[in-house]
Amino acid sequence: MTQVARPTPERLDAFTLPSKPGNERLALARVAGTVQGRGLSDASLERLKTAVAEATMNAIEHGNGNRAEIPVEVEVTRSGDDITVAISDQGGETHPGGETHPGHGDHEEPDLLKKLDGDQSPRGWGLFLIRNMVDAMDVTTDGQRHTIWLTMRTTGAAHDEHV
Amino acid sequence: MTSMCEATTRVLPGAAVIELAGEVDGSAAGVLTAAYERAVTASADSADLGTVVLDFAAVDYINSTGIALIVSVLARARAERRKVVASGLSAHYREIFDITRLSDFIELFPDLDRAVSQLGTA
Numbered sequence: 001m002t003q004v005a006r007p008t009p010e011r012l013d014a015f016t017l018p019s020k021p022g023n024e025r026l027a028l029a030r031v032a033g034t035v036q037g038r039g040l041s042d043a044s045l046e047r048l049k050t051a052v053a054e055a056t057m058n059a060i061e062h063g064n065g066n067r068a069e070i071p072v073e074v075e076v077t078r079s080g081d082d083i084t085v086a087i088s089d090q091g092g093e094t095h096p097g098g099e100t101h102p103g104h105g106d107h108e109e110p111d112l113l114k115k116l117d118g119d120q121s122p123r124g125w126g127l128f129l130i131r132n133m134v135d136a137m138d139v140t141t142d143g144q145r146h147t148i149w150l151t152m153r154t155t156g157a158a159h160d161e162h163v
Numbered sequence: 164m165t166s167m168c169e170a171t172t173r174v175l176p177g178a179a180v181i182e183l184a185g186e187v188d189g190s191a192a193g194v195l196t197a198a199y200e201r202a203v204t205a206s207a208d209s210a211d212l213g214t215v216v217l218d219f220a221a222v223d224y225i226n227s228t229g230i231a232l233i234v235s236v237l238a239r240a241r242a243e244r245r246k247v248v249a250s251g252l253s254a255h256y257r258e259i260f261d262i263t264r265l266s267d268f269i270e271l272f273p274d275l276d277r278a279v280s281q282l283g284t285a
Contacts, residue, residue: 047255112263115238116237122193122238123227125227152273
């Protein structure tokens with residue numbers, strides 16, 4: 001297999017937020033401002049905003065248990081044509097009900113008909129939305145640190161605007 | 164939690180319209196439920212209780228919990244044999260209605276006028 005050299009990721013922004021419900025809107029707005037004009041289409045930007053809001057909400061609620069003193073960490077990087085947003089909490093491997101943890105919690109593919117028939121909770125759309133909004137998603141755990149990686153592919157056309 | 168969602172309900176012949184504004188998230192549960200109750204109560208004297216129109220033209224944010232609230236409204240309406248349609252969704256939220264399959268059960272209209280006129284309630 002041919003090895004392709006990957007460019008070193010360029011950090012575009014990094015910030016933390018207290019784990020308070022509603023702060024996902026702050027993450028959404030700041031990430032949107034950071035990536036604006038960097039080659040994402042309007043539709044892709046809207047998708048990324050939704051994914052960032054959902055992932056941050058999960059980190060606040062499931063990862064850090066709504067404990068404001070434990071920050072959610074957000075980092076935005078660009079590597080080649082990819083923009084990646086990494087959202088980290090301290091939920092480790094054992095998120096209670098952690099949707100962003102494959103294999104943990106009450107992760108079940110949402111089925112609208114089951115929900116309408118009362119056979120599944122109306123909730124449980126978070127991870128489903130994230131997966132369907134981004135071009136790639138990954139989840140890593142290092143000790144207590146749990147990170148979800150959201151990647152969007154840009155058109156490349158506007159890369160140099162902010163260099 | 165303080166709700167950033169507002170709902171106005173009005174009844175037209177054959178349909179009740181719930182005009183939503185602001186953010187449809189977890190904090191909107193009470194607002195949406197109350198609006199649905201008002202819509203159902205206000206249209207109780209109508210000969211045709213068939214349709215509830217959810218207008219999202221003034222909504223700027225819907226999250227997964229908001230989707231769950233819409234699912235709950237749809238489930239209740241289906242149990243009561245009412246039709247639910249939606250209007251005024253942005254392209255992004257129309258996409259979300261598509262991928263969640265909400266649009267299989269909720270007919271989408273570009274705006275409230277077209278929803279009302281095509282429902283024959285103008």
